[in-house]
Amino acid sequence: MKLVMAIVNNDDSNRVQKALASGGFSATKLATTGGFLMSGNTTFIIGTEDERVTALIDILRIHSKRRYERLETVNVSDGSFIAPASTEIMVGGATVFVMNVERFEKI
């Protein structure tokens, strides 16, 4: 058996949660905070059989795909004018850890 921890973007978390349930995976969803950006993300803890890990990672890949979004910003010059601008930022994706489970019980 494996324990999979998957950290996903908050924007993807509902989609991931629904897809996990549809795929028959039991999951626990935690509200977490990234140590670098200090912004909220979502961590799923999923216990599953070894042979289902590939199917699980496929679900995570499909529903938390990395993509670029345009972020509207402003360029402030020397205070005399403000120019609208925009920049592309990468969002989404998942950070996934797969661990061996020594023992699993529901008591």
Ligand code: 2BA
């Ligand atoms: P990602 O690498 O996609 O990581 C997204 C979130 O996944 C991280 O949020 C963190 O909560 C978790 N995570 C990633 N790698 C991990 C690990 N080895 N152990 C435990 N948790 C892990 P943040 O820490 O807020 O990072 C957000 C994004 O900022 C990262 O996206 C990465 O693109 C960038 N980043 C993180 N640390 C960086 C650093 N030291 N220098 C430059 N960029 C960094």
